[in-house]
Amino acid sequence: MALDVRTITAAEFPDWLRAKHTGFLQAPTGVEQEAERRLPHTDLARTQGVFEGGRCVATFRSFAQELTVVGGATVPADAISNVTVTPTHRRRGLLSRMTATDLAAAKERGEVVATLIAAEYPIYGRYGFGPAAWTTEWEIDVPRAGLDPRWAGPSASDGGRIDLVSAADVRKLGPALHDRLRARQHGVINRDARWWDVNTGAVQPGPEPWKEPFFAVYSNASGEADGLVAYRSDTHWGDAKQPLQTLTVAGQIAVTPAAERALWHFVCSFDWVTTVRSGYRAPDDLLPLFLPDPRAARIVTQADWLWVRVLDVVRALEARAYAVPGTLVLDVHDAAGLSGGRYRLEASPSGASCARTTDAADLALDVRELGTLYLGDESPARLAALGRVEELTPGAVAVAEGMFRAARRAWCPDMF
Numbered sequence: 273m274a275l276d277v278r279t280i281t282a283a284e285f286p287d288w289l290r291a292k293h294t295g296f297l298q299a300p301t302g303v304e305q306e307a308e309r310r311l312p313h314t315d316l317a318r319t320q321g322v323f324e325g326g327r328c329v330a331t332f333r334s335f336a337q338e339l340t341v342v343g344g345a346t347v348p349a350d351a352i353s354n355v356t357v358t359p360t361h362r363r364r365g366l367l368s369r370m371t372a373t374d375l376a377a378a379k380e381r382g383e384v385v386a387t388l389i390a391a392e393y394p395i396y397g398r399y400g401f402g403p404a405a406w407t408t409e410w411e412i413d414v415p416r417a418g419l420d421p422r423w424a425g426p427s428a429s430d431g432g433r434i435d436l437v438s439a440a441d442v443r444k445l446g447p448a449l450h451d452r453l454r455a456r457q458h459g460v461i462n463r464d465a466r467w468w469d470v471n472t473g474a475v476q477p478g479p480e481p482w483k484e485p486f487f488a489v490y491s492n493a494s495g496e497a498d499g500l501v502a503y504r505s506d507t508h509w510g511d512a513k514q515p516l517q518t519l520t521v522a523g524q525i526a527v528t529p530a531a532e533r534a535l536w537h538f539v540c541s542f543d544w545v546t547t548v549r550s551g552y553r554a555p556d557d558l559l560p561l562f563l564p565d566p567r568a569a570r571i572v573t574q575a576d577w578l579w580v581r582v583l584d585v586v587r588a589l590e591a592r593a594y595a596v597p598g599t600l601v602l603d604v605h606d607a608a609g610l611s612g613g614r615y616r617l618e619a620s621p622s623g624a625s626c627a628r629t630t631d632a633a634d635l636a637l638d639v640r641e642l643g644t645l646y647l648g649d650e651s652p653a654r655l656a657a658l659g660r661v662e663e664l665t666p667g668a669v670a671v672a673e674g675m676f677r678a679a680r681r682a683w684c685p686d687m688f
């Protein structure tokens with residue numbers, strides 16, 4: 273039977289959701305209600321399905337996103353999500369067809385990069401994506417951490433304070449705080465009003481019942497909110513009436529080290545809680561170093577997180593900042609024919625310029641490696657050692673090492 277790859281209609285959305293749940297091995301029930309909830313927030317022109325005899329067997333959608341790059345500017349991104357192929361239809365090239373269509377449309381719209389969070393590492397490199405931001409989760413053995421158990425909050429040390437707030441308060445103060453975060457942290461993506469609604473229980477996100485977390489805000493001495501944490505706890509008690517609870521941080525954003533320190537100390541200071549799970553953080557998060565004994569923070573997850581595919585080399589390289597001035601000619605290979613070519617990049621503290629050139633190249637690399645390097649999180653020297661960046665001019669790798677690396681690691685706090 274013929275396979276029809278195309279965008280879907282509103283009437284096909286429930287069947288598309290059923291196919292998505294099937295691909296993700298989730299119960300394919302309740303799709304009519306889910307479709308009603310999600311349809312107003314779904315761009316059908318960017319929602320592809322594959323149909324066989326009128327039944328959806330593959331799903332793929334994208335949406336507009338803003339990605340913060342090194343230095344704090346943002347670039348428009350094509351965010352890809354909900355990618356599935358029904359098990360009976362896998363390995364026939366359906367993902368490749370949907371990806372090619374989406375990336376070509378994103379390039380046409382003028383989006384600078386495409387982004388996604390990969391379910392499995394080996395899938396997306398072939399389409400020009402590279403892992404650009406990684407994530408780490410720590411588990412803290414609270415008694416071992418050595419924090420002052422008499423700590424009564426941050427006010428004595430820095431003039432700030434921590435208050436528990438409601439979900440409605442978070443919807444009011446969260447967006448401005450998050451805007452401050454994304455102006456300073458590369459790898460962060462924008463959150464729209466729906467993100468705040470879904471993550472504060474104002475709308476039901478999916479079939480699972482919403483379990484409200486606790487929210488706490490750190491305000492500085494002037495009363496401005498500099499940090500926000502959401503957390504939940506289990507109710508585990510050991511034998512002999514011994515409280516052994518695990519507190520899990522559902523999200524924490526902070527824009528000053530004082531706010532970060534205070535919020536981490538706060539969640540590690542609760543009676544009954546002996547273990548704190550940090551949630552997914554930047555790999556260089558200060559959390560372990562805030563603890564008198566950093567070995568109390570054990571890494572439980574360390575993985576690639578945000579993958580980036582460069583669609584417009586000129587605008588991508590001009591948007592970000594560079595650690596030191598330098599000039600490099602890059603020969604970028606792109607099998608999909610979207611952004612390959614030779615580019616001259618001139619960077620200085622006042623900005624960067626990039627243009628196509630016929631000059632001899634200093635470095636040759638695949639667009640996948642350009643994505644990996646883009647947020648300053650990977651070392652050109654490491655990729656050269658692996659044979660993934662080719663040095664054509666002696667010393668060019670060292671120049672790239674100085675220019676591209678960022679002082680702090682990239683971090684994308686969100687899943688999409």
Ligand SMILES: CC(=O)SCCNC(=O)CCNC(=O)[C@H](O)C(C)(C)COP(=O)(O)OP(=O)(O)OC[C@H]1O[C@@H](n2cnc3c(N)ncnc32)[C@H](O)[C@@H]1OP(=O)(O)O
Nearest residue numbers: 295353354355356357362363364365366367368388391394
């Ligand atoms: C951004 C996100 O949404 S991530 C979520 C991705 N979805 C999932 O993981 C759900 C479960 N898996 C699936 O639905 C499917 O297997 C998909 C979407 C991963 C792949 O779909 P398919 O239609 O089978 O992929 P397609 O046939 O186009 O494969 C293209 C190539 O990728 C390879 N490939 C596909 N999936 C995988 C995988 N999971 N691991 C390794 N290689 C893979 C294929 O072997 C093929 O290689 P080739 O070009 O060398 O022959």
